[in-house]
Amino acid sequence: MQNIKNIIFDYGNVIFDIDFKIAQASFQKLGITDIETFFAHKAHNQLFDDFETGTISPAEFRAGIRKAANKPDLTDEQIDEAWNSLLIGTIQENHDLLLKVKDKYRTFLLSNNNEIHYNWIINYLKTTFEINDYDNYFEKAYFSQHMKLRKPNTNIFEQVLKENNLNPAETLFIDDSPQHIEGAKKVGLQTLLMIEKPAQLESFLKANGII
Structure with missing residues (x-):
């Protein structure tokens, strides 16, 4: 990259x-x-x-x-x-990894989400990892239901770029959905399609020279 x-x-x-x-x-x-x-x-x-x-x-x-x-x-x-039932879970190693990546880059979360899933996830994070939210793991966490926008529409990417004064040519977007990757490319973002499981996030980032 x-x-x-x-x-x-x-x-x-x-x-x-x-x-x-x-x-x-x-x-x-x-x-x-x-x-x-x-x-x-x-x-x-x-x-x-x-x-x-x-x-x-x-x-x-x-x-x-x-x-x-x-x-x-x-x-x-x-x-x-x-x-x-869609929601399975994550691993502590990914939270540790996010902090490591945050030390090297400006990092953001951009998720298509909804109130029912969001509430379940926040409760899961509290009970499983004693984490209240993702505020410490990213510069800012964006959720579609709060923004009134969703991927792959270009306006959601444009808002994140504008609010944080990000140069799209210097910004990498990582997603598992090809249609979201295409939306990101339209605004000039560099992209990586992740087909591995979240448990392989660290090896995926290493393989692509991110860490």
């Missing part, structure tokens, strides 16, 4: 393990049949985009799941459990 001074990390399947197949199976158990068009890694129902940009509330999201499943009696707990 050439002249990298800043790194923007994705979260899911870069730092933190997620599994779309588990969530698909969970949604199918709720009664959703067209799962590959409803929710998958590369494409999904507009409901998820709306939730990730804070356009709809958790209650409205759950109502959308009930409608898709054609089961108006599904409880909030059933829906949240199915939705959160």
Whole structure:
């Protein structure tokens, strides 16, 4: 990589393990049949985009799941459990690694997220690692539901660059989604597509000359 001074990390399947197949199976158990068009890694129902940009509330999201499943009696707990089944976890070594990388670069987190997942993750970090949030691990952590924007749209990248006075040519974006990588390239960011598991993040960064 050439002249990298800043790194923007994705979260899911870069730092933190997620599994779309588990969530698909969970949604199918709720009664959703067209799962590959409803929710998958590369494409999904507009409901998820709306939730990730804070356009709809958790209650409205759950109502959308009930409608898709054609089961108006599904409880909030059933829906949240199915939705959160996507979230697997991370390892302490990745938190240590993030601090190491932060010593060398200006680092940022940029995650497509939503209120239900965000609350689960924060609770998980507190109970598993005694971490309250990611404020100490990045210069700033950005989440789509707070920004009202989401990847791969260029405006979310442009906002991070502008707010932090980052030169895109000196900034590396790491993500596991090809469509997000393409969005980042449109604003001039250097990019790396991560196909390894988060447990291999350190070796991935070493292999690409980042650390």
